[in-house]
Each structure stands twice: as C-alpha cells, then as structure tokens.
Amino acid sequence: MALQRYLLKRSHEAGEKLRPLLFRSFSSIAAPALHPFDYAPNAYNAPTLPSFDYSPKAYKGPLGDEILQKRKKYLGPSMFHFYQKPLNIVEGKMQYLFDENGRRYLDAFAGIVTVSCGHCHPEVVNAIVEQSKLLQHATTIYLHHAIADFAEALASKMPGNLKVVYFVNSGSEANDLAMLMARLYSGNLGMISLRNGYHGGSSGTLGLTALSTWKYSIPEGEIHHVMNPDPYRGVFGSDATSYAKDLQDHIDFGTSGKVAGFIAETIQGVGGAVELAPGYLKLVYDIVRKAGGVCIADEVQSGFGRTGSHYWGFETQGVLPDIVTMAKGIGNGLPLGAVVTTPEIAKVLAEKIQFNTFGGNPVCSAGGLAVLRVLDKEKRQAHCADVGLHLIERLRALQQKHDIIGNVRGRGLMVGVEFVTDKKEKTPAKAETTVLFEKLRELGVLIGKGGLHGNVFRIKPPMCFTKDDADFVVDAMDYAMSKL
Incomplete structure (x- = not known):
C-alpha cells in the first residue's frame, strides 16, 4: 500500500x-x-x-x-x-x-541537525550576505547592534531567569564554557554526565562524552559517567527512580557528597536519538542541586522546536536548567553556538576577563537572528x-x-x-x-x-x-x- x-x-x-x-x-x-x-x-x-x-x-x-x-x-x-x-x-x-x-538527494540528517530552516534558506542567506557587505567582524570591545539584537531575541525564547547569553563558535565551546561556569559557581570540580552521551570534540568535552568511539585514553579528571536512562536498552527500562539512585551513589561515594554539575542531552543525538526515561531529569536535578551542583541542558541537537511538542528538549521532562547550551541549528550551518544562564551564575565569569574573538560576530549574529525569525514565521x-x-x-x-x-x-x-x-x-x-x-x-x-x-x-x-x-x-x- x-x-x-x-x-x-x-x-x-x-x-x-x-x-x-x-x-x-x-x-x-x-x-x-x-x-x-x-x-x-x-x-x-x-x-x-x-x-x-x-x-x-x-x-x-x-x-x-x-x-x-x-x-x-x-x-x-x-x-x-x-x-x-x-x-x-x-x-x-x-x-x-x-x-x-x-542528482538530487533527500537530506534526512541535516548535517547532523546543523541545518534547521533548510539549505540556503533565502531569508537567512540574505541576512548573512547583507551584513557581510557592511561589516564582517568587529570584536565585542566595540559596540554593534547585531549581537545585542540576537541576544535579546534568544533570551526571549528562554523560560525562567535564563536571560544572560554568551556566544561562541560551536557546541564544544559552549559545553566547555558551561563546565567552567559550573565549577566556578559551585566551587567543586566533579562533573557528572551520562553514558552514551556526546558533548563535543574538545579535550574537556570529550571527557564528558562516554561513547568509546570518541574518547581517547587520557585522564580527563573529576568526571563521572552514570547509567544511561534508556527506556529501550537500559537495565532498569523506564524506571527513572533506579537510574537516579545510581547517580546519587556516584555523588555519595565518588565525589564525597559534592559535585560541580550534571550535564545531559535531553534527547541523545550521536547515541541514537535516545529519549531519557520519563521523570528522570526532575529527580536528578534535585539530587545535583542538593549536592551543591548546577544542572546543564545540552540542547545542541534537540533545541529550537525540533521536538515539536516543545521549543526546548528539557521542557519535555518538565525541568528548568541552570545553564543551557546550544549550537548547530542555531545558525543553519554557520559556526555558531551559545550558552544561556542566570544573572547569578553569570557573575562568576565577571571576576576575570571572559572573551571570545569571533563569538557573536556581526555575520553570525545576523544569520542567527534570521534563523529565529524564520522558525517563528514559518x-x-x-x-x-x-x-x-x-x-x-x-x-x-x-x-x-x-x-x-x-x-x-x-x-x-x-x-x-x-x-x-x-x-x-x-x-x-x-x-x-x-x-x-x-x-x-x-x-x-x-x-x-x-x-x-x-x-x-x-x-x-x-x-x-x-x-x-x-x-x-x-x-x-x-x-x-x-x-x-
């Protein structure tokens, strides 16, 4: 049929x-x-x-x-x-x-969801081209409206007090920065991530990644991987409580009761489009915060309405993270990523200079803002x-x-x-x-x-x-x- x-x-x-x-x-x-x-x-x-x-x-x-x-x-x-x-x-x-x-091919992968609006979407291309004609680069030590306009539009998409935006060039950079924030804010070093997760290709984010095909055999330091709450292959099926207990055990016996942060994709990408056991993040976020840590949602692949039911993947679990990272679809192919957090957590980076030469450059900011507008318009x-x-x-x-x-x-x-x-x-x-x-x-x-x-x-x-x-x-x- x-x-x-x-x-x-x-x-x-x-x-x-x-x-x-x-x-x-x-x-x-x-x-x-x-x-x-x-x-x-x-x-x-x-x-x-x-x-x-x-x-x-x-x-x-x-x-x-x-x-x-x-x-x-x-x-x-x-x-x-x-x-x-x-x-x-x-x-x-x-x-x-x-x-x-x-020969024409149907793209069912979107460059690993890098392309959100569609290849060469005319409105996004036009925004990039027009900005490129005016100014391609100006570091954030000077003023330019594009980065401020983009940050305002992105913050408007975030729930709660997630209103402070940092622009970077990739998902790896975003997750590296989020891990730095978690450690500075909490005063702890131990990070927890899920087995079967993927968080980037930098030295730091490869430590968070538990997939053996991506990891190198070098010490990553103070990173713990807990059971993956996979309803299909996980040892506890959809029993979120049992998976959460495994995380609690890691904190009690592996990090001496204290932790800097917990990071997870709300739907695992490289790991095979695995949706976490229902209710898992609510249980885990509570455990992590009681241990002094912050909760990081990796929305590099699941953000910007891709799940259909919600704009952000973490909303499918009914939670509010302390830090959200994003990349890929945010720029429809541009090298662009972002970290969004609360004003309270953002203050820890003001103790020193935090700077990114190309993060939020005029061209990427214009393209990113066009992406948000197209996703809403269409x-x-x-x-x-x-x-x-x-x-x-x-x-x-x-x-x-x-x-x-x-x-x-x-x-x-x-x-x-x-x-x-x-x-x-x-x-x-x-x-x-x-x-x-x-x-x-x-x-x-x-x-x-x-x-x-x-x-x-x-x-x-x-x-x-x-x-x-x-x-x-x-x-x-x-x-x-x-x-x-």
Whole structure:
C-alpha cells in the first residue's frame, strides 16, 4: 500500500540515470563486510523522490575522486566519511542536496541537525550576505547592534531567569564554557554526565562524552559517567527512580557528597536519538542541586522546536536548567553556538576577563537572528509536531511488518530507528544496518547512523521536511528491507 503512493515510472532527473546497478554493503566507518545486493533497483517498484521545482546549477569544479585524494593527503586521518564511495555534495536547496552529477538527494540528517530552516534558506542567506557587505567582524570591545539584537531575541525564547547569553563558535565551546561556569559557581570540580552521551570534540568535552568511539585514553579528571536512562536498552527500562539512585551513589561515594554539575542531552543525538526515561531529569536535578551542583541542558541537537511538542528538549521532562547550551541549528550551518544562564551564575565569569574573538560576530549574529525569525514565521515547531507524528506513525507500522526493526523512538523531527536481529534479545543488527544505509543512498535518501552499536538510523532532517518526504523515507526503507 505504501508503495502505491508514488508514480511507477522511474524519475528522469538530471544525474539519476547514472545511478549504479549494484552497490557494495561496506561502510567507510568500521563495519562488517557483506556481499553486494544481488539485484538492481527496479524502475517499476522502487519509490521515487517527491517532485521539487528546482534545477541545480551546472557544476564545473573538481570531481569526487580528486577531492578524496587531496583530502587523504592534506587533511587529518581521523576525518571519516559516509558510504563506500563518498558523495561529492555541491549544492543544497531546502531539504534537498545535489551531487556533482546533478542528482538530487533527500537530506534526512541535516548535517547532523546543523541545518534547521533548510539549505540556503533565502531569508537567512540574505541576512548573512547583507551584513557581510557592511561589516564582517568587529570584536565585542566595540559596540554593534547585531549581537545585542540576537541576544535579546534568544533570551526571549528562554523560560525562567535564563536571560544572560554568551556566544561562541560551536557546541564544544559552549559545553566547555558551561563546565567552567559550573565549577566556578559551585566551587567543586566533579562533573557528572551520562553514558552514551556526546558533548563535543574538545579535550574537556570529550571527557564528558562516554561513547568509546570518541574518547581517547587520557585522564580527563573529576568526571563521572552514570547509567544511561534508556527506556529501550537500559537495565532498569523506564524506571527513572533506579537510574537516579545510581547517580546519587556516584555523588555519595565518588565525589564525597559534592559535585560541580550534571550535564545531559535531553534527547541523545550521536547515541541514537535516545529519549531519557520519563521523570528522570526532575529527580536528578534535585539530587545535583542538593549536592551543591548546577544542572546543564545540552540542547545542541534537540533545541529550537525540533521536538515539536516543545521549543526546548528539557521542557519535555518538565525541568528548568541552570545553564543551557546550544549550537548547530542555531545558525543553519554557520559556526555558531551559545550558552544561556542566570544573572547569578553569570557573575562568576565577571571576576576575570571572559572573551571570545569571533563569538557573536556581526555575520553570525545576523544569520542567527534570521534563523529565529524564520522558525517563528514559518511555524516550524508546529510543523515538526505534525510531520513528526506522521513519520513516527508510519515507522511504527513498518516495525510491525519487518522484524529487523526493534525500536522506533523520538519526538517531532528527531527520530531513531533501531535495527536488531532478535527482538527479544535486542541483538544489534550491525551488518544489516550498514547494508540498508548504503541502499538508502542508492534510492536517494541521506540518513544518519549512530547509537552505541552503530545500528540506529538517525532521522533529523531540516525542519522544512514534508509529509511527502516522510512517506518517501519510509517507503525507501520498506523497499530496502524487503530486499535484504
């Protein structure tokens, strides 16, 4: 029934006729090797992309093979890429991306939710271009209206007394600054974060991160990782009280009863779109504050209405943090991040000089303010709720059809689909996930992959993603899984 939503003829978009007939099921990131698919995409039953009235510009730059060789030679060897044959993406428009051949792909990952409004949204682009013509950089030792206007608009989106804004260049910087604030304000050193969490790539934030694929074996100092309150894989299921007790034990026996702060994503991103056990943050925030610490909400991936039900992810747990960090979607692709806290906590940074050369520069501030305006104007939070509900309902119907889908979870347009080889044992379907990941690219869907075992599809598209786009993603998954 799902496949009947689409035309039976094959799309003749520029470049799509070049799609290969076979592909290998290997991933560039360590993954088990399987045999290639033993069939070619069938022009008469494979789903096709929804129509989109836009033609990409002719690309005249270097091709992917040349870029890959140059990248291997001159860029750090830790830099990885998706897909056995990496894509050379040369243009973007709203929820779509185009490769060097002009082939169109549906972006269901949004550059890890960096793109909120849509690729090259005209209002955001115009704000950036117009400001760039006037002044690209002026440090905060001089006055400029852009940073003040942006801070005012962002503070207006925050609940309670979260009214003081610090602008930085990334989520890693934001979480580093939040950790500094927590330690200075509390007078303690011990930080607590969740296993399976991710908080950045700097030396300090890698310490907060518990995912072994990201951590280096060097001492990070006074950082404790507690049980992840994962309703699907967690040892206590959805029992928030038992997870909270584990955190209390860490404070009692690991930090001598005192702690600087607790940080958590309210929906884990890299960890596989894991929503925390209901009521967990309320219990934990109370425990942390009694131990002298502050509570930090990492909204780098879950903020700005992406969950649909709320503007901020922490609101889904009914809590009010002391510090909120954000990045990615705040700038729709710009290198921009922010920390928002209370005036009381902000005073501790006034004891010394706190300065960021590029944080809140005129161009990023103009772009960030345009993002907030577009999200309001286009009612993107309500849109995420509507389209997200449709997407999750269709995915759960697909779960009933395919045993390989162990769990569908998330809110709005922050969704995870976890694949298993045994539903009862929840055995991660690592190899099969890699096959499906490659196959979706062949069908025209770019999706995220993550989770502790690399067996979760992370669906986090630009917020202009439509129900037709959602149907295409689900139908493409259905088609690929039917061929496994």
